[in-house]
Amino acid sequence: MRDKRVLVTGGAGFIGSNLANRLAEYNEVVALDDGYLGTPENLDDGVEFVEASVVDEDLPTDVDVVFHLAALSSYAMHEDDPTRGARVNVEGFVNTVDQARQDGCDTVVYASTSSIYGSRTDPSPEDMDVTVNTGYEASKMARETYAEYFHNHYDLSLAGMRFFSVYQGYGGAEEHKGEYANVIAQFADDVANGRSPKLYGDGRQTRDFTHVSDIVRGLELAGDHRLQGIYNLGTGESYDFVTVVDMINDELGTDVEPEFVENPIPDDVYVHDTCADASKMREATGWEPQIDFEEGIRRVCEQYT
Template sequence: MELTGKRLVVTGGAGLIGSVLSNRLAVDNDVLVVDDLSNGIRKSVPDGVTFVEGDLTDRSLVADVITEDVDGVFHLAAADKYVDTDEPRAQFEANGEMTYNILERMDEVGVSNIAFTSSCTVYGEAGEPTPETYGPLEPISIYGATKLADESLLSVYGHTHDFTVWTFRFANIVGPRFGAGVVPDFVEKLDANPETLTILGNGKQEKSYMHVEECVDAMCHIVEHADEPVNIYNLASQSTTSVDRVAEIVSEEMGLDPDYEYTGGERGWTGDVSTVLLPIDKLLDLGWENELSSDESVRQVAREIIDLLD
C-alpha cells in the first residue's frame, strides 16, 4: 500500500512508537489517532492529526473512527506488557477484544489493510535465532500470549476475508521517553542515585535494541513493499546488547561510574525472555537496512533522554 494521500487510523498513536509513526504518516496522509492515554501521552500526538481519546474495547467508538473512507489501520494499541502480572485476564481480554472489534468493523465497512504491532515475545524462550518461520511458538508471558492470539485472528482475516495484513514482531524498541524501557529506567535511577544502579535479573540478558525512528521507517517500508495476504516480519537491529552493557553505555553518557546491584536470576521479571535473537533476513531482502547497531541505538537514546533532564 502506497503511503501517500491516504486516510489512515493509528491506534495507540500517543505511545512511544505510535506518536513517531503518526508524525511520519501525517506528512503525506490524513491521519486520525485514537488512544485511551493509559500508556500514551497526549502532548506526544503530533500537530496536524485528528485525535480521539477513547477505549477500543468500546465497539461504538471503533465504529466512529473506522469508516468507509479509511484506507488502512495501523493497530498499535495494547495493554502494556509490564503490567500483566497484576491483571493477566484483563490484559488478555482487552487486547483480544480491541483487535477483534477493529477487524470486525473493518470487514463491515470494506476496509482491508491493517498493520499490527506484535512482539518477539510470541517466540517464547527459544534461546536461538528465531526467523519468522520458527516454531513452535510458545510464549511465556500473558503479553506474548495476547500477541500470538491476535496474530492468529489477523491470519484468519488475511486468508479468508481478503485483507492485507502486515505483522511486525518487534525486538526492544527504544526512544526518548521516560517510562519506556530499560534505558530511561537506568537514566532515572542514576539521576536519583549516581553511586549505585539496581539491575533487574543478573545483567546477562541479551537482546536487540532498535531506535524508534528506524523501527517506524522499517514499518512503513514493509507496508509499501510487501503485498501477501499475511506479511510477518521481524524488526530488530542486526546485533544484540546485554543489560550490563546498556548500564555501561548509560553510565558513560552520564559521566558516572556506579556500583551495580542485581536482583538475581536469569529474568528481569516474570515472563521476561532472557535471550532474544531476531534475524531480519526477510526485511533485508525487501531492501531495507539498519543504520544503527543495537549498542548505537542504546547510546543515541541515552543521549536523547539525558537531554530531557536539563
C-alpha cells in the same frame, strides 16, 4: 507512504505517537488512544486525536490503512488482570479489524511480539517453533491467528510485526509510561541522576535493542507494501544489560555502578536473551535498521548533556 487516510490505534503511546507524527508529514492521520499509556501531548498538531478504546463501537476505521498498536504491552500488565488483557489485546484487535473491513479498509499492520521465541542467543526466524508462557504472549499469538482468519476469509492483508526491544530516551513519548518505559530510558535516567540502575540477576541477559525510528520505518514499509504474514523487526545484534550501563556511563562521563537484584519474574517465563533474524522483512521491503546501538545510546543521552 503518501496521500493516505490512516488510523493508528494506541496512537498517543510510545511507538504509536512516533508513527503517527511521521506519517502525518504526508498523510491524513487519526490517532486513537484511551489514555492508559499514551497522552495527546505526544502528538504533533497535524495529527487528529480521538480518545476512545479499541473495544468501542463506531471507531474511525474509514481509512486506507490501519496500524493497530493498542495493547496492554507487558507481562506485568496482563498478570495483574488477565481478563482485561485479553479484552484489550484480542477482542480489541478483532473489533478494530472487523470495523475496518466493514468500512472498506483492506490493509492492517499490527503489533505482535518477539517474546514468543523464548530465550535465544541465535537470531530467531519467523518460521521457528514458538511457545506461549504468559497471558501477554497468548494474546499476541491470538492476534496472529485471527489475522490469518481475516486474510483467508475476507482477503485482507494483515502484517504482524514482531518487535524486538524497542527503545528511545525519556523526554519523548516514553516518559508518560513511567515504570513501563523501556529499560534503556530507565537506565539512562538513573545514571544521569546518580541512581544505580537495578539489573536482574547478574545483568548478563541480552536484548536486540531496536531504535523506535527504525521500527516506525518498518511499520510504514509494511503498510506501503501491503505485507501479509509475520515479520521480525530487529537489528540482529544483542547487548547485555551490564554493557548497556557501561555504555551509558561512557557517554555521560559518569561512573554509576548498577545494583543487582533478584528477578521478580519467574524463570520459566522470563525471556533471558533475544536476537532477531530480520531477513524476511529485508527481502520483502529493503528495510534495514539505520541506527546502530552506539548511535542510539548517544541519542538517548543527549538530553542529559
